[in-house]
Amino acid sequence: MVLPGPRARGLVAAARAAQGRRVGSAEGSPRGDPASRRAALYVHWPYCEKRCSYCNFNKYVARGGVDEAALRRCLVTEAHTLLALGGVHRVDSVFFGGGTPSLASPHTVAALLEAVAQVAHLPADSEVTLEVNPTSAPGSRLAEFGAAGVNRLSIGLQSLDDAELQLLGRTHSARDALRTLAAARRLFPGRVSVDLMLGLPGQQLGPWLGQLRELLRHCDDHLSLYQLSLERGTALFAQVQRGAVPAPDPELAAEMYAEGRALLRTAGFRQYEVSNFARRGALSTHNWTYWQCGQYLGVGPGAHGRFVPHGAGCHTREARIQTLEPDNWMREVIQFGHGTRKRVPLDELELLEEVLAMGLRTDVGITHQHWRQFESQLTLWDVFGASEEVKRLQEQGLLLLDHRGLRCSWEGLAVLDSLLLTLLPRLQEVWWQRSPPPVPGG
């Protein structure tokens, strides 16, 4: 099977991406497609070589090998079904996540992109990101992915300390990681992101800052700092429970986070989201869509999506989850064309709550203009302007409400979840004042 289209398109895209980048904004020029007909696409590759000790994602270690052709056909089918269901005219970004999507063949990636391009407009400069695991992605393979249409890589580097990598159950070493990073930067200059974890058991502030400084000498223009969260059901959780591994110290993690973001600011990175840092405008448009509550389709086992099923004549956005287990998911896709397991309509208030919770994760927060796209009657001032509690947060220097909109201060961003416990109930209160909930039975 020859796929000249995507491949050619991919090369062009990579070239264009290297020249000039778009500022991260899903509200960019509409080019004739209304926002309701645009969507980001997430594709889930459910397999890994090995389970990482901390990961509780929907991933599987295939024992008998993966029937990739069958999986590919199902991914393509589901993408087609969901694009049609959403009445999506234009796809602004594609993200291959997992699992370990770099274990998939470039051919599968190409097939997906081709399928999207068949039914929707996939602009040449659309961001197409692939999550990459350092060991599974030698330089030659990365080039093939590029040829298939990928124009951005996100490398799960996690740590530059081999002992920590071992604790995390990663298959790569620090050297592997740096080698992969260098190869990626050669192939996708300015379009490579790396993940670094903080708050690991036993991790100390000084050495961790050392790692971050070393990473700054090697990294590209995008970096994510993630605090480890111990998830029930993971091997690491069990180890900590048993006492085999010291429990992560949240105080220390908070310090690492504070020092780390300060260091990155000095290095010229913009913290455009709680965990994401970019310089030279290298923001991830795909992720930006999540935080701006844009539409996205989720394709693959366990993938999540949020979109209005225009194609089915609906006008309410739905939160959708696909069937988790790859085998069941495939069976459903073959039978029904998709493996959607759960559809939850989001009412107006729920959508606004998401706008609030997600938007405040970004540095620009929620602009008045952005808010108006979701709620035309109640302004941000109407909702939060008169609240004493919100005023107190402002006085504490954690939150700002001004002519630009509502956003966290530098200090406030680190404690956003606490702020939301004031903001969400306030939104609900004002909302129900305006339109009281129906009284049951009355």
Add this chain to the structure above:
Amino acid sequence: MWTLAGRGCRRGRVLLPWGTGAARSELPRPRPAPSFGAAAECWAGDRLCSSAGRKEKPDMSKFPVEDIRNFSIIAHVDHGKSTLADRLLELTGTIDKTKNNKQVLDKLQVERERGITVKAQTASLFYNFEGKQYLLNLIDTPGHVDFSYEVSRSLSACQGVLLVIDANEGIQAQTVANFFLAFEAQLSVIPVINKIDLKNADPEMVEKQIEKVFDIPRNECIKISAKLGTNVESVLQAVIERIPPPKVHRKNPLRALVFDSIFDQYRGVIANVALFDGMVSKGDKIVSAHTQKTYEVNEVGVLNPNEQPTLKLYAGQVGYLIAGMKDVTEAQIGDTLYLHNHPVEPLPGFKSAKPMVFAGMYPTDQSEYNNLKSAIEKLTLNDSSVTVHRDSSLALGAGWRLGFLGLLHMEVFNQRLEQEYNTSVILTTPTVPYKAILSSAKLIKEYREKEITIINPAQFPDKSKVAEYLEPVVLGTIITPDEYTGKIMALCQARRAVQKHLMFIDQNRVMLKYLFPLNEIVVDFYDSLKSLSSGYAREKAYSVGKTICERLKDSLPRQLFEIAIQAAIGSKIIARETVKAYKKNVLAKCYGGDITRKMKLLKRQAEGKKKLRKIGNIEVPKDAFIKVLKTQSNK
């Protein structure tokens, strides 16, 4: 061994006495069907007596005054009062002997569990002695000095008492208090030394004590074992021979003393009455001297011990009447009832119940407020001595400030709430009422009187506006082996008590009497007394302070600022803990697949936050208070 009892006075008025209750474990048993021996008529079950279809009502006119004896049994806790009462009921055929009855008169679950009598019960016994049938009215009294006003009212319906004393323990503090109540009421006192079957019983020693302390000749003591029934018959004979019949007049217009009242869900208030003059029957119009309300009598009868309707009640007799009273405050203990159009001089000694211990009561969860409210309302229907004021606390939300006769009364009330109404409450540390003589003209105008009573510490007026504060005091009696006398005197002094009396009641036991400020002894005095002998560490403030701080720290969620938790005695900080501010509280990864879960979590947390109570800027979960308060009460 340690006991404390007494009577109190404040500015000349008899107020609240204080005492303690030792736990006595009696398993609740199914109630045997009582039988009415004298009339050879059997009743099945509880409170059936008044139901329709009964045979002829007993004619009470055949008991002339000279054949009537009204008496009470008084005793220290656990000296066997209720057991003796059971034996007397059996002996007179009032209850069935074969069923191995246990304390028939203690009806409430809490009474049986604690081995105390909260609500006085009364029984009319019909007893044949030397060919003559006597009507012996046993008027049971609450066993605890918290209820001494009730005791005194019950006693005023009697002409004599059985003073029961444990042959093993001898005179105890409450024996003394009860004796003086009876003595002041000029009643005949028959000392009964109980439990002579016990191995260590020393009835002779007790006889000596009785002679020394009460000035009653040794030969007047009756030695019995209520448990085995030994010599109980002679108690009944003594009642007939040594207690005079009531001095009353059947011909005079009705004068009846209300000495107890209970509330029945179906029949309203059932008032227990003792007739001093006249007679009363169904259809009579009666008036309460206290409320001046008029009622029509629906039913009269005797108690044996359940209600047994009779045609009439006559002077000198004791029984009950039902007259359409809707709550127990309409039939207050000590009130006098008389016939409409025939007003009489009310019987002396009536007082409205006067609560002396106040505590805040709050639902553990504010959503339980209404349930608790209705439970309190129902329970107070049956206990007019509990006062209820609405109150609210910054920490605990809406609740009430309840007034009780004493600490035991409070505990019993709380236990009944839990047992009978299945509610769970937070009780704050009890306080006593204070009086303030105001000096500020403005305040006097505001309160409309110069002397005010303060039941809530939060409303204490500033001392710049007060000429004088007054506090309730009680006369306490302590009986102790003499080796502890020194320590106890030091303790009493530390509690601002004034010694009134000291005497050896036998070779090695001392009776002390002190005038105590009630506030000094209301919470933990008894514990302190006990700790003197059991060697508790006395200075526990530091460790208690530390524990409370730690508990509070563990139950406070972290907030956006640092919270200092300090324990202080006055202005001296004795313990400190810090709840650090959140430096980071934000989900690290929040992408497409994380949103649903994150929103759910945030909403749950926001819901939880709504349940927090804001104190200043600090959000405090309600269970934090419960945890801290529990710590205190466990100490």
